[in-house]
Amino acid sequence: MTHDLRLTTQLGSLFLDVHAEFANEMIVISGENGAGKSTLLRCIAGLEEVSGQICMHGQQWLDSSAGFVLPTEQRKLGFVWSEAVLLPWLTIEKNIILGVDEESLLWFEQLVEQLEIKHLLKRKPDVLSTGEAQRVSLARAIYRKPSILLLDEPFSAQAPDIRARLRQALQRLQKQLQIPIILVSHDVEDAKVLAQKHWRMREGKLMVSINRHSREDGNPYFESTGE
């Protein structure tokens, strides 16, 4: 299943120009500050008004030429902001299951184990470290089994050892859910370890899209499909 993204729009001082196709794979976006990485995630999520077309899982999410916009609520996505967005009056457990009607205990247990937040479930967000809050945000976005996962610097506040384990966990979860995951990161290690596709952005434009395949000898090689 391939997904299609064609966005061309002026957003404030940024001119966003992104044309890309991708599969159910892990995509890492890198680029300078202000290149439009986070804005691109927000556009895919429908949190910004944008012109163009988005087709996900064979379903039209956006077709501005026909005046069609699928509301964010109906896109069933998982979104993680660069700063954890948690509701301070809910426990961590309640934050994670927010909005999910059919709770699955097994899936919940598996997720909180993998993201190393099981010990935090009964606490409130105000006692969490930044890294812990980030992992809880990630768990909430994944728990609802989204059709796409959009992550804005999800590991930026993690200690190096946890960061490595989280990358592995995210890879396992991607395989299990079979969804596209688009992750914005400044960390080259994220691109090296996680990216099946690596997008580089500059001034709102998707400059390079690199597919990474494994050769028979096990060494990865890169193939440019962009400009």
Place this chain on the structure above:
Amino acid sequence: MIDSLIISLQLALTTTVLLLLIGLPLAYILAFKSFKGRTVLEIIVALPLVLPPTVLGYYVLLMIAPDSMLGSAWNMLFDSSLAFSFSGMVFASVLYSLPFAVQPMQQAFRAIPKNWLELIKAQSLNIKHRLLKVILPASKGGILVAAALSFAHTIGEFGVVLMVGGSIPGETKVASIALFEMVEMQQQSEAWMLALILLALSFVMLSVVYSINRSALNMGAAK
């Protein structure tokens, strides 16, 4: 004196409960929805702030008169008159204190951080979860202020309740009207006592409002 105080408290409590029920959806619509006629609706809600209470009282009297649509419907349903009754005073008080309930809630809704509102969309929260898990807890301060102001404002009503309720002892004579009549009849010590109780009540309600506002400000600073 006690009777009029009890009527005032009953009126304030009933009005506050009704205003929260009516004001919440109204404030929600005004804060989050854009539609034609929104400004007109905002003006109508705010009108009692500038309208002389007697003008409002006059129009309410016309609306609930026995030969009016509302008055006759009420008469048919409950076999009683809405004019010069406790229910009529509640109706008038709800209209009169509407901005004191709607505006603090509307401001509180508008002050909800943008990313919490985006979270509602991203997590596809239905209207029930949207309200119970995010909007209402996030606006708790504004809702409490709305309740406190509605209560205090209703206690302090004079012109509207006098016009709509008359001053029927034990039925529609509220504390503020009782005080006026005490002064007229030179009952100085009773007037002094009642005025002091009303002053204390208003002071307590405003203390609640200010302490809620201060803690909301502190929370904002801590974010």
